[in-house]
Amino acid sequence: MKPEKTRSKLFNRRAALLLGGKILLLGGLGTRLYYLQVVESERYKVLAEENRVNFRLLPPPRGFITDRNGDYLAINIQNYRLVLVPEQANNADGVEATLLKLSHLIDLSEHDVKRVLRETSRRRAFVPITVRENLSWEEVSRLGVNTPELPGVNIDVGQTRHYPYGRNMAHVIGYVAAVSEKELQNSDDPLLELPGFRIGKNGVEKEYDIALRGTAGTSQVEVNALGRVIRELRRQEGQPGHEVRLTLDMRLQDFIGERVKDEKAAAVTVMDVHTGAMLGLVSTPSYDPNAFSEGLRTEEWRDLVNNPHHPLTNKAIAGQYAPGSTYKMTVALAAMEAGISPEHSVFCPGHMELGDRRFHCWKRWGHGHMDMTEALAQSCDVWFYDVARRIGVDRIAAMAKRLGFGDPTGIDLAGERPGLIPTKAWKRATLGQPWHMGESLVIGIGQGYVLTTPLQLAVSTARMVNGGKAVRPHLAMRRIDGNTVEPRVHDPFPDLGIPKGHLNIVRRGMEAVVNGERGTARASRLRDTEMEMGGKTGTSQVRRISKAERDAGIRSGEDIAWRLRDHALFVGYAPAHDPRYVVSVVVEHGGGGSTAAAPIARDVLEEVLRIEARTVSDAGDLPDDDGSDRVKADDAKTEGTG
Structure with a gap:
């Protein structure tokens, strides 16, 4: 009996232990369930709701860009794109077979096919993949007719940037393109993460990109456990980007573009002298900005980069040139400030000796006796050699800085370059060499280091x-x-402290350039005899002319290679009696400023005055920056024009 009692006690003990263990396990499980369902219920409810409902960003329409008259320069147009859902294609013929069918209907490159297959292997089967963008209406129609035989294929409608005036506005407006990895890393804007989102890369598109982007909208969609969209629950559209209105006049811009289209490389700018409003800004050759918006092919990019005339460079703000004789007004003002009289006379025999070097005038046999006004009118180099030798490079540089040379002007356009105004200290710091007197002479006629x-x-x-x-x-x-747009308030521009009498002398010289009997641009005076313009020609050398070449006769025009020819420059203003518009023209390797640049400036100023006359006739006045009255500068008038 004793062994049986022992076995019974042992069994009871084990049963009790098992029961206790089960009770502990059930208690722990119950406690855990209570914790999850009661204590943490709100947290898991939120998590479950987030898994069921997703929020997605909706890209806003990009703001338009217009000219001063409201003419559209950058707009958004419908973009038909072809998308493919892999799981729907796999359930039928397969992705590769579907792509093969598509290649018979539309132009589908081998690169496009490889990209789609690569994305198919990386993404979930229900996520649409873009096969091609910017389909023509004919291609859309062709695909639509064959949709029953193309499983998984759909036509999606979006927006793409379009530039109606293309090349004539490319350097000003710029273009948009896809977001780069670097830009994505340096920005906290979630819009940049959207597939296919484009931002400004150049020009006004880049300068005012934030304002043009607008504010994103949101879409609240219900999804299943795999992330597949079941239905859209709520949608809130975003705020479209701000419209950016420019001071440019597209009529003038088109005229300038047509006027310089035959030049290999040139730049023209037109500005209101009182408000600073840019009316025209053209650089040639140009490019088609729509190609960037639609997606530039490798061959197209290579052609643009390797073009020797640099179509991607906005020469109006980033082209740096020796100013040549257009710099002589700066030297004249510096001379008068240094105490040299406008009547200061210099005899020009066609050259000037300095040590063992001879500095030549453009007129081989010389101009004879010259004062300041005549030296400007006939662009006598020897007069300015003499003055530059007397006042030195630093005084010329100080005046140049006040007039706006050597630093960016601050125009609201990306890519502006500062140019260069040399001084003695600059040369010592940059080249480690002292300044030589001969260099001052060269600076006096806008050559040498000055850009x-x-x-x-x-x-x-x-x-x-x-x-x-x-x-x-x-x-x-x-x-x-940023994203703030406010009316422009014209505070009075600061006075440069240049005596009005000095400015009047320079203006008389510039008016004599065009209207004087011996002016270098007399052949380009305005054809309307009731109107006059002032200006200054300039010709800047791109190579040094040897003594042997001078003795044999300097070659020019077609006799030498295009890249060895001088740059042609001209600056002008009109009307002469009450200046309102100023124009600058640079024709790369165009030869003489009087023959290549001055006629362009004349034609441009005549067109500006015609536009003003038409606008005054139609509306009473030419629109200014924001409709406000322009600041008058009556004290800028000369006492009698040439």
């Missing part, structure tokens, strides 16, 4: 003829800072 941009030439001329006001150029009619 300017066509826009700087226009700004400096405007400051000379508007009464010495430090006008600054701008493109947007309204002030735009």
Whole structure:
């Protein structure tokens, strides 16, 4: 009996232990269930709701860009794109078979096919893949007719950027393109993560990209456990981007583009001398910005980059050239400030000796006796050699800086370059060499180290003829800072402190350039005899002319290679009696400024005056930046014009 009692006690003990263990396990499980269902119920409810409902960003329509008259320069147009859902294609013929069918209906490159197959292997089967964008209406129609035989294929409608004026506005408007990895890393804007989203890469599109983007909308959709969209629950459209209105006049811009289309490389700028509003800004050769918006092919990009005339460069703000004789007004103002009289006379025999070197005038046999006004009118190099030797490079540089040379003008356009105004300290710091007197002579005629941009030439001329006001150029009619757009308020531009009498002397010389009997641009005076313009020709060398070549006779025009020819420049303003518009022209390797650049400037100023006359007749006045009255500068008038 004793063994049986022992076995019974042992069994009871084990049963009790098993029961206790089960009770503990059930208690722990119950506690856990209570914790999950009661204590953490709100948390898991939120998590479950988030798994069921997704929020998606909706890209807003990009803001339009217009000219001063409301003519559209950048708009959005419908973009038909072809998308493919892999799981629907796999359930039928397969992705590769579907792509093969598509290649018989539309132009589908081998690169497109490889890209789609690569994305098919990376993405979930129900996620649509873009096969091709920017389908023509004919291609859309062809695909629509064959849709029953193309499983998984759909036509999606989006928006793409379009530039109606293409090449004539490319350097100003710029273009949009896909977001790069670097841009994505440096921005916290979630819009940039959207597939196919495009941002401004150049020009106004880049300068005012934030304002043009707008504010994203949201879409609330219900999804299943795999992330497949079941239905859209709620949708809130975003705020379209701001419209950016420019001061440019498309009529003038088109005219300039047509006028310089035969030049291999040139730049033209037109500006209001009182407000700084840019009316025209053209650089040639140009490119088609729509190609960037639609997707540039490798061959197209290679052609643009390797083009020797640099179509991607906005020469009006980024082309840096020796100003040649267009710099002589700056030297004349510096001379008068240094105490040299406008009546200062210099005899020009066609050259000037300095040590063992001879510095030549453009007129081989010389001009004879010259004062300041005649030296400007006939562009006598020897007179300016003499003055530059007397006052030195640093005084010339100080005046040049006040007139706007050597620093960016501050125009609201990406890519502006500063040019270069040399000084003794600059050469010592940059090249580690002392300044030589001969270099001052060369600077006196706008050669040597000095570099300017066509826009700087226009700004400096405007400051000379508007009464010495430090006008600054701008493109947007309204002030735009980030996503804030406000009316532009014209505070009075600061006075440069240049005596009005000095400015009047320079203006008389510039008017004699065009209207004087011996002026270098007398052949380009305005054809309307009731109107006059002032200006200054310039010719800047791109190579040094040897003594042997001078003795044999300097070759020019077709006799030498295009890249060895001089640059042609001209700055001008009109009307002469009350300046309002200023123009600068640079024709790369165009030869003489009087023959290549001055006629272009004349034609452009005549067109500006015609547009003004038509606008005054129709509306009473030419629109200014924001409709406000322009600042008058009556004290800028000369006492009698040439």
